[in-house]
Amino acid sequence: MRKIRVFDTTLRDGEQSPGATLTHREKIMIARQLEKLGVDVIEAGFPIASDDDFKAVKEIAETVKGLSVCGLARAMPKDIDRAWEAIQNAKKPRIHTFMSTSDVHLKHQFKKTRDEALEMSVEAVKLACSYCKDVEFSPMDATRTDPKFLFQVLEKVIEAGAGTVNIPDTVGYAQPVEFGKLIKNICDNVPGIENAVVSVHCHNDLGLAVANSLEAVRNGAGQVECTVNGIGERAGNASLEEIAMNLHTRSEFFGVCTSINLKEIYPSSLMVSNLTGMAVQRNKAIVGKNAFAHEAGIHQHGVLANSQTYEIMDPEMIGNKSQFVLGKHSGKHATKKVLKDMGFDLSDDELKQVTNRIKQLADKQKTVLDEDIVAIAGDVTQQLKKEEKRIVLEEFRIETGNKVKPTAILKLIIDGKKVEAKGTGVGPVDAITNALQSVSPTKVSLHEYHLNAITGGTDALADVEVKIVNGSGKVHNAEAINEDVLTASTNAIIKGINKALANKK
Numbered sequence: 001m002r003k004i005r006v007f008d009t010t011l012r013d014g015e016q017s018p019g020a021t022l023t024h025r026e027k028i029m030i031a032r033q034l035e036k037l038g039v040d041v042i043e044a045g046f047p048i049a050s051d052d053d054f055k056a057v058k059e060i061a062e063t064v065k066g067l068s069v070c071g072l073a074r075a076m077p078k079d080i081d082r083a084w085e086a087i088q089n090a091k092k093p094r095i096h097t098f099m100s101t102s103d104v105h106l107k108h109q110f111k112k113t114r115d116e117a118l119e120m121s122v123e124a125v126k127l128a129c130s131y132c133k134d135v136e137f138s139p140m141d142a143t144r145t146d147p148k149f150l151f152q153v154l155e156k157v158i159e160a161g162a163g164t165v166n167i168p169d170t171v172g173y174a175q176p177v178e179f180g181k182l183i184k185n186i187c188d189n190v191p192g193i194e195n196a197v198v199s200v201h202c203h204n205d206l207g208l209a210v211a212n213s214l215e216a217v218r219n220g221a222g223q224v225e226c227t228v229n230g231i232g233e234r235a236g237n238a239s240l241e242e243i244a245m246n247l248h249t250r251s252e253f254f255g256v257c258t259s260i261n262l263k264e265i266y267p268s269s270l271m272v273s274n275l276t277g278m279a280v281q282r283n284k285a286i287v288g289k290n291a292f293a294h295e296a297g298i299h300q301h302g303v304l305a306n307s308q309t310y311e312i313m314d315p316e317m318i319g320n321k322s323q324f325v326l327g328k329h330s331g332k333h334a335t336k337k338v339l340k341d342m343g344f345d346l347s348d349d350e351l352k353q354v355t356n357r358i359k360q361l362a363d364k365q366k367t368v369l370d371e372d373i374v375a376i377a378g379d380v381t382q383q384l385k386k387e388e389k390r391i392v393l394e395e396f397r398i399e400t401g402n403k404v405k406p407t408a409i410l411k412l413i414i415d416g417k418k419v420e421a422k423g424t425g426v427g428p429v430d431a432i433t434n435a436l437q438s439v440s441p442t443k444v445s446l447h448e449y450h451l452n453a454i455t456g457g458t459d460a461l462a463d464v465e466v467k468i469v470n471g472s473g474k475v476h477n478a479e480a481i482n483e484d485v486l487t488a489s490t491n492a493i494i495k496g497i498n499k500a501l502a503n504k505k
């Protein structure tokens, strides 16, 4: 069977999702998990974008061994130099360079002619090839580019040494049949195309990213670019798990294979949603909470008799076990093993914290599920550094009810000084927010508030995600987990404000 390469861009395009910023350490953890998942290429970041990006790409390149590590670069010498500097120690380095080719981008964004764009593309590929033998080129906005010009660019960059040519549907505009035809035309008509792998990079603005990617595979594409949970700019990228499970479940139809280790799909999804703070919608295919839940009586009856009646996939196949894994008698070693299986690499001190919290939770509720453990581990690893905690919560009290004005009183330490904050609001969370706003050293507002029960039931862990916006409009995601909804809310809001304060510096 023809093998389709999976190019994961969770750490580059995915991290560009509004508010999904990852810390350095979280990026390394996700990269390690992607290695277990069996992707062929990791796009680790955009090294020229910032020093943080550069450092993360460099460390990922030096950490993971079994796959290619790719750095993104515009078609400019300084970008390519920087990308190479970041990935040169990788076992299998790849430079991915790109230039817009559509008239609308060239005219309004780049102020370049087609000839100039072609020359920049070829020069960029040549420079990249002088460093690295694995070079990928993307003509940005390919689906809105004049095909004649697109084919010419592809021919010239392959001639210049590009081993992979990636066709991005940058704005998520293409339709499956049309996109498949474009890929087939490229495979049939571009001179020299047999010397390159054709890749696709689809966005989900019209909900077609996966459909377009699959149609491209049927028409000759040898690489798909995707992200875990489909996160990414705007409506996101093609989702890795959906592509992998389509190609697997319907392998007789597609006649291709991937090297994805299916059992790592669910753990990867849990980790990415947890660390990015981007929750997975319940009814999301493959990894949504309801993906394998049968509600209709007739379906339940059928599944109990034989799971194949209504299930085309088995949840265990993707590593979704949803079973009791740890309890109050589990020690540090058992916790460590479970967390390691889920891709979390924690220090001894963090491990102790996670073990204690699992014990506390097991005391209160009967079962601790893998989702709970990932949530707790995510909470512990996402703790801010001591110097970033300018606001520390000592104690809080809430009064609420249907006949009283909801009031919050918080005892805080702000920059080393004791401060008491009081606020009222339409409800307890509003009161907490108003109290914190009244004492915050910088202007902040709460833009979004989400409350999730991690594993159902009134004794479940509450997972609160907030978006805090500072005076200049920058969004900071923060999340906190606790058995108590108001404790989780207070901690999440304080964490968000602390992130905004750290960023302001």
Ligand SMILES: [Zn+2]
Binding pocket: 013, 170, 201, 203, 232, 233, 237
């Ligand atoms: Zn993209």
